[in-house]
Amino acid sequence: MRVKGAALAFCVLIGATAPGAKAAPEQSGSTKAERAAAQRQHRATTPRTAARPAARAMLHRVSHRPPHTTATYAGISCVPYARAVSGIQVTGNGGQWWHNAAGLYARSQRPEPGAVMAFRSSGGMSRGHVAVVRQILGPRELLIDHANWAGPGIRRGSIMQNVMVVDVSDRNDWTAVKVQVGHDQSSFGRTYPIYGFIHNRPDTETVFAGLPSRRTDRFEQVAEMPDAAPRTARAEAARLR
Template sequence: MSTAPLRIALLFLLAAVPPVAQARPIAPDLAGSSYDSADDGAGNVGRDFALPYIQCVPYARQVSGIQLYGDAHTWWDQAAGRYARGTRPKAGAVMAFRPYGAMQLGHVAAVSRVIDSRTVLLRHANWSPIDGRRGQPEDNVRAVDVSPANDWSEVRVWYAPLGGLGTTHWPVEGFIYNRKPLPNERLTVLASAEAPKAAYTSRIGPDFLKGIVPETTRTPTRRPLAARDNGKPRIEEREDRTLAVSPSLARDPIGRIIASRVR
């Protein structure tokens, strides 16, 4: 049997099979495990946004050089003993926000410039939606201290959709500096706190009556009028009369002295 008809049949079968679909590359999920905070920094939580989606934590770590990981609200405690911390803004420091409202995971932002005692510029990500998309970086945006004591415990932050500062007073833990804490920094913090009041210590020692022999109570005797000076009792008679009126003073020589001054 000729092989030509068989070849023709095979060609027809191959032509009937649809071509294999080409594999399409899958875009990497920039909001996945390499980005360790699910907080969007502006009161919204989630990862269902257009790519690329940059979280606040890896961006702050990149621009500040502070090597801390985990959700933003853990940075302040993580920094203890590893990085210096304080309440004054400095260029390169990270401002650590506390969780507040729907911003359950906190937020971190790097200080790029200090303008004055109440104003800084920040570099951070995933705060303002830009071009309708969250997870975007922002550089050199304004943050203003609105705390009553000017201790940077509350700030207002630039919000792009408003074209100005947002109205929320965001609570701040403080600033993390990219250096090791000094040996005396912990002592400085403790010294600034109110010192406990020392217990009162009496200056009178336990032996202040040592060597003093208490007098015994004597029976008062009335001297005749002739023995009195100009009709007034002698000093001896006045002492006897005092002992008779208050026998307890005989056992308290200090009390006798006080009583003689106040009569």
């Protein structure tokens, strides 16, 4: 009987019935470990049934949940944007680029597509600014691409392209400009002093724009919104032509 009982217990474990014998009921002599093993074997070899309605509903909610995204807005300042677009690798704040480019890149008072327009530090823009010339429209008008020049409808740290800039200098040497305000190419802010233009080619001639060359790598441009009081500048530019 012990052999037969062991055979029956073994049949329960593997989920089969001995030839010529009826399905064996669970033996009262089976140990707790054997019963647990039989249950595990049953779960492992039995096809899973459909999930309960509540479980199915939960799985549906999880599998169809839209991806979660975290909305952040860090923006970009003018210096890293100008580096990326122009390929000119100058360090420092925007107002330091003109002097820091000495001996490395050519500089002049003549705009060219791809050149960096270097703004001086001024009362409303203490760290200066840099922008990349996109297109020359005339002797006193051009388009720039730049970053972090906030205005009506424009968030700080935004990138703007095709921005109108007008030369309002007395000598038409691009030492003073007005920049388009917001998205309106007919509205301009206050006058900003300009050093000139940095070109992506080796420096073969030193141009100081009235100031001694000085290099410093201590600072990097951070987000800064220049002051801008909208006014029309094209009429003034036309008068100066």
